[in-house]
Amino acid sequence: MKRLLLLSPILILTLAACAPTKPQQQSTIPAPAAAMERTVPQGRVIPVTAELWKFTPNVIEAKKGEVVTLQITGVSGTHGFSVPDLGINETIFMGKTVNIPLPTDRAGTFSFACSIQCGSGHSEMKGQIVITE
Numbered sequence: 001m002k003r004l005l006l007l008s009p010i011l012i013l014t015l016a017a018c019a020p021t022k023p024q025q026q027s028t029i030p031a032p033a034a035a036m037e038r039t040v041p042q043g044r045v046i047p048v049t050a051e052l053w054k055f056t057p058n059v060i061e062a063k064k065g066e067v068v069t070l071q072i073t074g075v076s077g078t079h080g081f082s083v084p085d086l087g088i089n090e091t092i093f094m095g096k097t098v099n100i101p102l103p104t105d106r107a108g109t110f111s112f113a114c115s116i117q118c119g120s121g122h123s124e125m126k127g128q129i130v131i132t133e
């Protein structure tokens, strides 16, 4: 019995030493990543990449009323995907993917551009979203 009592503090210390690993692992999950993937892709998914210094494709086409998700993946650098006329402005981090529902209620051509100063080719990062009737 006495041996058990002596052993138990050692056990408790051992457990205590091991315990912190779990909370630490949880805290290493960056909050922005969780937020970026909050949107579940719906309808047709259009993969787009953002890199130094271009969006691919730079012309994105959809039909009016079509359900479309833009799935933008950061390849290099940090960029902003901004479509002012559609109320979109998302930050695209390298190695992360953002799902953006594309509003298709209006036909038209909507310009997009990088909205974060990302270096010498920043001003070349632009394109168009074309929504046809």
Ligand code: CUA
Pocket: 053, 077, 078, 079, 080, 114, 115, 116, 117, 118, 119, 121, 122, 123, 125
């Ligand atoms: Cu990419 Cu600015």
